Amino acid sequence: MSMAKACIDVQCPIQFVVDLLGNKWSILLLRELFGGDRRTHELLAALPGVSTKTLTQRLRELEAHGLVERRVYAEVPPRVEYSLTPKGQQLQPVMAALHQVGSQWLAQDPCFCVLNTPPWLIER
Amino acid sequence: MSMAKACIDVQCPIQFVVDLLGNKWSILLLRELFGGDRRTHELLAALPGVSTKTLTQRLRELEAHGLVERRVYAEVPPRVEYSLTPKGQQLQPVMAALHQVGSQWLAQDPCFCVLNTPPWLIER
DNA sequence: CCGGATCCAAGAGGATACTG
DNA sequence: CAGTATCCTCTTGGATCCGG
Numbered sequence: 001m002s003m004a005k006a007c008i009d010v011q012c013p014i015q016f017v018v019d020l021l022g023n024k025w026s027i028l029l030l031r032e033l034f035g036g037d038r039r040t041h042e043l044l045a046a047l048p049g050v051s052t053k054t055l056t057q058r059l060r061e062l063e064a065h066g067l068v069e070r071r072v073y074a075e076v077p078p079r080v081e082y083s084l085t086p087k088g089q090q091l092q093p094v095m096a097a098l099h100q101v102g103s104q105w106l107a108q109d110p111c112f113c114v115l116n117t118p119p120w121l122i123e124r
Numbered sequence: 125m126s127m128a129k130a131c132i133d134v135q136c137p138i139q140f141v142v143d144l145l146g147n148k149w150s151i152l153l154l155r156e157l158f159g160g161d162r163r164t165h166e167l168l169a170a171l172p173g174v175s176t177k178t179l180t181q182r183l184r185e186l187e188a189h190g191l192v193e194r195r196v197y198a199e200v201p202p203r204v205e206y207s208l209t210p211k212g213q214q215l216q217p218v219m220a221a222l223h224q225v226g227s228q229w230l231a232q233d234p235c236f237c238v239l240n241t242p243p244w245l246i247e248r
Numbered sequence: 249c250c251g252g253a254t255c256c257a258a259g260a261g262g263a264t265a266c267t268g
Numbered sequence: 269c270a271g272t273a274t275c276c277t278c279t280t281g282g283a284t285c286c287g288g
Contacts, residue, residue: 013226014219018151024261027142040270051262056271077269078268090228093221095138101214102137148281164250175282180251201249202288 017094020065025050025058027098030084030091033068037083062088141218144189149174149182151222154208154215157192161207186212 021027025047032038032046043055059082062068067088073079145151149171156162156170167179183206186192191212197203 012152012155013224013230014155014222015152015226016230017222017226022146022148022151024146027146028136028139031136031138049262051264052271053263053273054261057261072270075269078271080270087229090225094218094225097217097221098138098141100137101218102139102141104214105211106137106140173282176251177253177283178281181281196250199249202251204250 023058025054026062027095029055029058029062030067030088031095033082033084033088034092034095037081040080040082043082067091147182149178150186151219153179153182153186154191154212155219157206157208157212158216158219161205164204164206167206191215 021030028047029043032043038046040055043059044050044052047055059068059070063070066085069083069085071081071083073081145154152171153167156167162170164179167183168174168176171179183192183194187194190209193207193209195205195207197205
């Protein structure tokens with residue numbers, strides 16, 4: 001989202017947050033940081049499928065918006081740790097609500113994928 | 125998200141919801157339906173920038189997942205109304221949390237876009 | 249009025265290789 | 269170990285046209 005878009009178009013608070021976090025990895029990244037400080041390779045491991053490029057991009061965005069803090073230690077080999085800022089922690093109710101609904105839906109969903117489809121119904 | 129992905133990869137409830145609703149329009153669409161039943165052209169008007177194709181796609185997905193109901197009236201000209209199902213209404217806490225955080229952030233953010241940038245700082 | 253079909257542009261994001 | 273740069277693929281989604 002461009003800053004301009006945020007200011008001109010967005011009057012709705014919900015849209016504001018969605019524009020900020022409505023991409024493939026941001027929420028999952030934050031979820032991970034709610035579990036505590038994380039080093040880069042820990043985040044890479046926790047988010048299967050993410051590339052280093054994308055991870056860094058997301059982290060930089062979140063940092064720019066003040067949700068995440070990046071600490072660099074002058075060591076060899078390099079060590080970098082990411083953590084939630086107080087502003088980032090304001091997302092806690094959102095994460096809790098998402099977790100709550102997600103749990104309900106996972107439990108109650110019939111799930112029509114092949115894993116739950118009887119063999120005689122699978123087309124070949 | 126493919127159904128297979130939902131069943132195989134997703135153990136995390138948060139990821140489950142994000143996979144479902146983490147695209148450009150779903151949340152905003154649902155936000156609109158939380159305001160009451162809506163006809164197609166009302167949704168188009170409420171979501172500036174959305175195309176008929178994309179709107180229909182999102183609605184079909186939400187319908188397929190049981191979050192939205194589609195009612196067709198046998199009239200000329202045609203009338204179609206969309207509404208939240210009980211399952212869709214389970215998202216209420218999420219919407220409330222998003223609204224809450226979004227409001228805070230909108231209020232406290234300095235907003236660095238051009239609208240708030242003094243003229244002498246704008247590059248030409 | 250509703251929405252399907254087609255075409256197409258833009259961008260997100262993955263794989264890989266490389267640097268400090 | 270952390271991050272950048274390049275290349276490239278694929279998805280998302282907008283514009284337009286058409287049909288019921």
